Amino acid sequence: MATQNYKNHIRFYPPHHFVFYPIVLLLLSSAIYYAITDIHNRIIWTFISILIVVIGWLSFMMRQHYALTLQNRIIRLEMRYRYFAITKNRFEPIEEMLTESQIYALRFATDEELPEWVQKAVSAKLSAHAIKKNILNWRPDEQRV
Numbered sequence: 001m002a003t004q005n006y007k008n009h010i011r012f013y014p015p016h017h018f019v020f021y022p023i024v025l026l027l028l029s030s031a032i033y034y035a036i037t038d039i040h041n042r043i044i045w046t047f048i049s050i051l052i053v054v055i056g057w058l059s060f061m062m063r064q065h066y067a068l069t070l071q072n073r074i075i076r077l078e079m080r081y082r083y084f085a086i087t088k089n090r091f092e093p094i095e096e097m098l099t100e101s102q103i104y105a106l107r108f109a110t111d112e113e114l115p116e117w118v119q120k121a122v123s124a125k126l127s128a129h130a131i132k133k134n135i136l137n138w139r140p141d142e143q144r145v
Contacts, residue, residue, distance in 0.1 A: 003138075003140070004138060004140030004141070004142065005138045006108075006132045006133050006135075006138070009108070009132075009140075009141070009144075011144055011145070013063075013145075016059075016060075016063060020059065021056065021060075024052060024055070024056040024059075027052050028049060028052045028053060028056070031045050031048045031049040031052055032045075032049050035048075035049055064145075067145040068145055071144065071145050072100065072104065075103065075104055075107050076095070076100075076103060078107065079091055079095075079103055079106060079107060080092065080095070082111065082114060083114065083115075083118065085111075086111050086114055086115060087115055091118075094118055094122060097122045098118075098121055098122060099128075101127070101128035102121045102126065102127075102128055102131060104128065105121075105128035105129075105131040105132045106118060106121060106131060107139070107141060108131075108132055108135050108138055108139050108140075108141065109131075109135050109137075109139060110135075110137045110138075110139045111139075112137070113135060113136060113137060117131060117135065
């Protein structure tokens with residue numbers, strides 16, 4: 001497996017991304033085709049097309065929502081623990097000055113870089129992308145959703 005960094009840290013879930021969604025796209029394409037060509041049943045095929053879009057969208061949103069909500073909570077707890085273990089100071093007062101995106105980006109900093117990046121994120125109000133792009137020693141998160 002390649003070493004994780006900013007350019008390759010996005011993760012795919014093969015059953016959804018490479019099986020379910022292509023099938024949904026195939027079904028949607030077929031339904032749209034029949035909605036255009038089958039004049040007698042156009043309303044039914046249009047309804048089926050809309051139904052397929054709704055099912056695909058809902059499946060994506062539900063899967064992402066549950067997993068990301070839990071992951072985000074765990075990341076915040078991990079950051080509190082890591083920051084306290086490294087600095088012997090509580091993270092909660094600093095956490096209030098950071099956005100969720102900044103906190104999630106800071107998880108990629110190594111323990112050596114974390115205190116410095118926390119201070120930079122607070123003082124310079126760096127975006128999550130800026131934090132991730134500028135981390136020198138990327139700490140991979142291989143179990144992200």
